[in-house]
Amino acid sequence: MTQPTTLRASRHALSRCLLLALAAAPLLAFAQEAPDSLTLQLQQIRAQSDANNRAATIARYSALLAEHPGNGDVLLARGRTYAWDGQYAAAEADLQQVVQNSPTYADAWSALGDMYRWSDRPQQAADAYSRWVELAPQDPAARIARGRELRALGQTAAARADFDAAASLGADPAEITQLRDSLLPRMANPDVVASNGYRWGASLGWDHTRFSGGRQSWNDNDLTIRRYFPRGSLGLELLRADHFNTADTAWALDGYAPLWSRAYANLRYQHGPSSGVLPRQAWRVEVFQGVGSGWELSASVDHLRFSDNTEFYGIGVGRYVGNWYGRYKLQHVPGVGSGSWSHRVLLRNYYKGDADDYLEVSVSSGRSTDLDRFGSVVRDNNAAIGVAWRHQVSPRWGFKLGAGYADDDAGFDEQRVSGSIYTRW
Known part of the structure; x- marks a missing residue:
């Protein structure tokens, strides 16, 4: 039986509409996905x-x-x-x-x-x-x-x-x-904090100081073994100083311990020969307190005993900004009249964002502006400058190189070079 003409036409129109719709679908999808102008x-x-x-x-x-x-x-x-x-x-x-x-x-x-x-x-x-x-x-x-x-x-x-x-x-x-x-206490001395789960570390260092005017050079050596804790460390040090044709040795305990919120202390005791170029005993107490946003205040007492006793009192202010650390320290040595004063400014950049790799420069003047473990800087400098580079070659091994110059108040110029090797496990 033949279908009515109107029905056949309707079906034909519907088929054309469906075909057109199917053909247009990809274009519509593309238009929806294409970015606008x-x-x-x-x-x-x-x-x-x-x-x-x-x-x-x-x-x-x-x-x-x-x-x-x-x-x-x-x-x-x-x-x-x-x-x-x-x-x-x-x-x-x-x-x-x-x-x-x-x-x-x-x-x-x-x-x-x-x-x-x-x-x-x-x-x-x-x-x-x-x-x-x-x-x-x-x-x-x-x-x-x-x-x-x-x-x-x-x-x-x-x-x-x-x-x-x-x-x-x-x-x-x-x-x-x-x-x-990085949440471990940031310390003025980054070498006493270990990361990545290490619990032990050791370092071997050498310092050479050359003087003008024919004065004999000095050589200092140190060996340190340090035990790291989650928020501090304790180091055992062996020191050897060769000054003025006299060689002395000493040992020391150097610890960093947490106190209260954002505070820690450096406690140090050193025992040397009964007489010589190293002090008989030396001890230090320095307390650091974080305040505000990245600021750190400190107060210290250093005691050195040679034939008599010498004490140093210091206050400092430090600032952490990103990968930068800066510190100023004022130190006073009681004595005749108003005693003597020293000033030291240090600027350090942690160029890789960790505590293992940094560059630093320090500028100082006055008496014993940079007390070291050898007791050899108990003297006056008109001006001194030092630079250092610390670099971690691998997770376990690193080194530190340093150089410095000082205009000694006694009339001698000093040139100093130093190097240390670090390892940890």
Whole structure:
């Protein structure tokens, strides 16, 4: 039986519609996935950006903002570029506008935190990263970023909690180990703290001091074995000094121990010959106290006994900023009249971000500005300068090289070189 003409036409039209719909489906999907014009322009600017010419990149973002006023993605991109370029006020203005208009934009809070971190505002950085953590609770990078700022603020327990949370979220185990180690007390003497689970260490050192005016050179040697603890260490030292054709030996115990919150002490006792170039006995007590954001105060007493007794009283202030450490120490030796005073400034850079590798320079003047273990610097210097390089060649082996110059008040110039080898297990 023949179908009615109208029914056949309807079926034919329906078939054509279905075919057209199937043919158009990939095109529709592509249109939905393809980036819009603004996204393409942002991608092009990022691809063509030049770290050596950020002004041009910022100008392109500004032109794009003129076409799309208040657009959050463009403001975020320009704000990040301002921050990379060190224009922190402009970066803050852009990024604050983004988070005010879009308070749930996680990337914007991350960028704002970075900007505050780079401009040395740890509390504001921690606050911004906290919003990032709230918006991206499963992102380990957010926890790590906030933990670093809490560490800078001296909030060790909270920082450790963030690092532990990042570990549970799948962060790199090696990075987490380094971050946890970084929460150990930062000390003015980084060589007395071990990381990566090592419990023992040893070092062998040699110092050579040459004098002008025909004065005989000095040679000093030391061997140290040190036991590391979670928050301190104890070292046994053997010292040998060869000065003025006289060679003496001494032994010493040198310990670093935690006290109360953000405080630790250096306690040292040294026993030498009954007479000679090394003191009969020497002891030191120095207490360090962390305060504020990265500041450290200290007070010390040193006692040296030769044929008579000499004491030194010191106060110091140190500052940790990122991978930099600086310290000033004022020291007083009682005596006739007002006694004598000395000044010492030290600047150290941990160029790899750990406690094993650093460069440092020190400048000093006055009496016994840099008391060493050999008791050989109980004298006056008009001015002295020293440099040192500490480098870890492998996880177990490292070395330290040093050099210095001093203008001795007695009329002698001094040139000093030193070297040490370190190992740990």
